[in-house]
Amino acid sequence: MRSAVAKLGKDPKLIEPLVPVDLVVDHSVQVDYAGVGNALQQNMQKEFERNQARYQFLKWGMQAFDSFKVVPPGIGIVHQINLEYLAKGVLEKDGVYYPDTLVGTDSHTTMINGIGVVGWGVGGIEAEAGMLGQPVYFLTPDVVGMHLTGALREGVTATDLVLHCTEMLRAAKVVGKFVEYHGEGATNLPLTDRATIANMAPEYGATMGFFPIDEETCRYLQATGRTDEQVDAFRNYFQAQGMFGIPGKDECVYSQVLDLNLADVQPGVAGPKRPQDRINLPELKQTFEALFQKPVSESGYNKTQAELGKRYPINGAGNGAGDLGHGDVLIAAITSCTNTSNPSVMLAAGLLAKKAVEKGLTIRPAVKASLGPGSRVVTAYLQKTDLQQYLDKLGFNLVGYGCTTCIGNSGPLDPKIEEVVTTNDLITASVLSGNRNFEAHNPLWNDISSSTGNLYEWDTASTYIQDPPFFEGFGLEPGTISTITGARPLAVLGDSVTTDHISPAGAIKPTSPAGQYLQENGVAVQDFNSYGSRRGNDKVMTRGTFANVRIKNLMVPGTEGGLTKYYANGGPGEQMDIYVAAVKYQSAGVPLVVLAGQEYGTGSSRDWAAKGTSLLGVQAVIAQSFERIHRSNLVGMGVLPCQFKEGTTTQTLNLEGNETFDVVGFDANLQPQQDATLVIHRAGGETRDVPVTVRIDTPIEIEYYRHGGILQYVLRQLIAQA
Incomplete structure (x- = not known):
């Protein structure tokens, strides 16, 4: 944005964050080294070698912007750092006290709801606008009350509880709603258990999973190093507002109330494809065997019973590696913000490791084990309790502080093991403590050199940092809202396509x-x-974008990965990579659309899921329903989200992928959530009109869309005010 302002002859300092911004570097570490005592040092060294250009860019930002701070790599996961250190609870300016609030560029920002801070994840696009003073707009939500009674049984963890809540709340369809936990059961939960439940709000679809403030919240703030003065101000403010204490049953009026007796929660695991597909632990074997033989269309693996017992030798991978078969565990990772923030489950892992070692148990060599805590606090208490040594003996050596296996940064397996898996199409498993199963400064930071000044010196040869094309041809006048005609489908997708599939x-x-x-x-x-x-x-x-190895484009049946069919000049359709097809369509001036089923864009906020969609030339996404953040991100990138009416799906429309589409029935006077028409032109000449709802939900989003995106809108506003 500063570069765009400079090209217009304006002062680059016009672009400056107007609210405090903290950037925590936690997604860069990869588990290249595991099972050795110096894995942390080796992985961090590799991390800094790989990310030199990125870290130079961040260090430039620290000196270029006045209200921008960086927490360097190797400190911890943003949500745990936020919980333990960054959150203030209550703020003061010019003698006026007001509650701490937050938006974060990760959907699991909701972890902070565990200490009573109102906050949630937004896309990076919306957050950038928020930094520049743009309000965060949203429709007034329903508030679902989750009434908790009783207590967890012995042996049942906070992880089991949050998976139970996720299953319940997904079934109750809380997408886009606030959830508030209340009742005696909520009052008796430790703060760290509350944070675990709040963290997984995106998995159950809610905007927030909120726990009101009480004395337990104050104790946690005190225990994590906040001053007596800060804690007293926090307590006094919310008492003065009449908002201190967790409500009991019937003390608040909610849009809907769900009841859960904590004693009913059983040990379980998240299903193999979605967190809400919870499996009770004793049923794990039979569930795997059933899914093993189910067709892909029913979320199965389409294998035969005869294949289940087959074993394949690992050639040349060293003594003790043995053989592999379907269902074998190859990755065991203690990681993620959901659980490593919680001492009860981390200490339980250490105690389990201690008992395993004392009984002479070991992990087979084919399993890649790792420990990636959410902050250095975890290391401190595992060492203080003398439990880390037992985790080390089992191969769960410290590999880094940051997001690892949850986001696909588990690092490579032994090539010989990978060869057996891929050659024989084995259905193997990873066991992780994560929240999803979708598919003093470190001296190294101080050694990073960077440029200075108000404008970044772009290196056109860099493969890490480029001046993005979002402001190419930028002018001071907004664009126009017009219909879409003659569009080709880039992909026709099914239900529960996540941002991990798209981004x-x-x-x-x-x-x-x-x-x-x-x-x-x-x-x-x-x-x-x-x-x-x-x-x-x-x-x-x-x-x-759309290149995930597990994405299934129904235009190319029987395949997985980022493939599509390219149609030109009435031809039969040529199979190719989605990116290659998009480039061909763009060069021919053909607009693109994506069609999908329910819960499109579920998962993390991943702004590149929308940025990449826009840059591929997609002008509209038509789906049965959208996850909140991704819908907002699409609008923020100038992509039109439209929703099928109840009962209409890509299946009922019998789409083959060789159709062309128009989206009509609106003009420059577009209104929030107005109806429009999707016109389907079939290859044989038949035409069908399908009513849809334009999912631009608020008047301000109309303006974002008119300007081609939220950043373009904000930049024009700032220049006009200068």
Whole structure:
């Protein structure tokens, strides 16, 4: 934005965060080294080698912006750092006290609801606008009361509880709603258990999973190093407002009330594809065997019973590696903000490791084990209780402080093991403590050098940081709202397509368009790093959008991965990578649409899921329903979200992918949530009109869409006020 302002001859300092901004570097670490005593040092060294260009950029930002602070790599996961250190609870300015609130660029920002701070995840696009003084707009939500009674039984953990809540709340359809926990059961939960439940609000679909403030909240703030003065101000403020204490049954009026007796919660695991598909622990074997044989259309693996017992030797992977078969665990990771913030489950892991070691148990060599705590506090108490040594003996050595396996940064397996898995199409497993199963400064930071000044000096040769094309051709006049005609489908997708499916995430395949681009620019495969680490390069990220290895485009039945069919000049359709097809369509001036089922864009906020969609030339996404953040992000990037009416799906429309589409029935006077028409032109000449709802929900979003995106709108506002 500063570069765009400078090109218009204005002062770059016009762009400055108007609210305090903390950036925690926690997504860069990758588990290259595990099972050894110096894994932390080796992984951090590799992290700094890979991310030199990114860290130079961040250090430039620290000196260029007045209200921008960076928590360097190797400190911890943003949500745990936020809980233990950054959150203030109550703020004061010019003698006026007001409650601490937050928006974060990660959906699990809701973890802070555990200490009574109102906050939730937004897309990076919306957050950038918020930094520049733009209000965060949203429709007034329903508030669902979750009434808790009783207590957890012995052996049942906070993890079991949050999976139970996730299953219940998904079934109750709380997407876009606030959830407030209340009742005696909520009052008796430790703060860390509350934070665990609040953390997973995006998994159950809620905007917030809120616990009101009480004396337990104050105790936690005191125990994590907040001063007596801060804690007293926090308590006194909320007592004065009449908002101190967790409500009992019937003390508040909620839109809907759900009841849960904590004694009913059983030990369980999240299902293999979605967190809400909870499996009671004793039923795990039979559930796996059933899914093993179910067709892919029913979320199964489409294998036969005869294949289940087959074993395949691991050749050349060393003594003791043995063989592999379906259902084998290959990754065991203690990681993620959901659980590593909670001493009860972390100490339980340490005690379990102690008992295992004392009984002579070991982990088979084929399993890659790792421990990636959410902050250094975890290391302190595991060492103080003398439990870390037992985790080390089992191979759960400390590998880093940050997000690892949850976001696909588990690092590579032994090549010989990978070869057996891929050659024989094995259905293997990872066991992790994460929240999803979708598919003093570190001296290294101080050594990073960077440029100075108000404008960043872009390096056109960098494969990490590029000046993005979002402001190409930017002018002071907004665009116009007009209908979409003659669009081709880039993808026709099913239900529960997550932002991890859409957005570039995890490892970069050498044969993918992004992998080929990097190799063409002199980057060796071993230096690819992850998509997350290269998010500052639009050329990598656009090539990786819709490139997830498990995404299923119904236009290309029987396949997985970022494939589509390209239609031109009445031809039969040519199968190719989604990115390649998008480039061809853009060069021909053909607009694109994406069609999908329910819960489109579920999962983390991942702004590149919307940025990449826009840069591929997609002008509209038509789905049965949208997850809150992704819908907002699409509007923020100038992409039109439309929703099918109840009963209409891509299946009932019998789409083949060779159709063309118009989205009509609106003009420059577009209104929030107004009806429009999707016109389907079939290859045989038949035309069908399908009513849809335009999911631009508020008047301000109309303006964002008119301007081509939220950042363009904000930049024009700032220049006009200068």
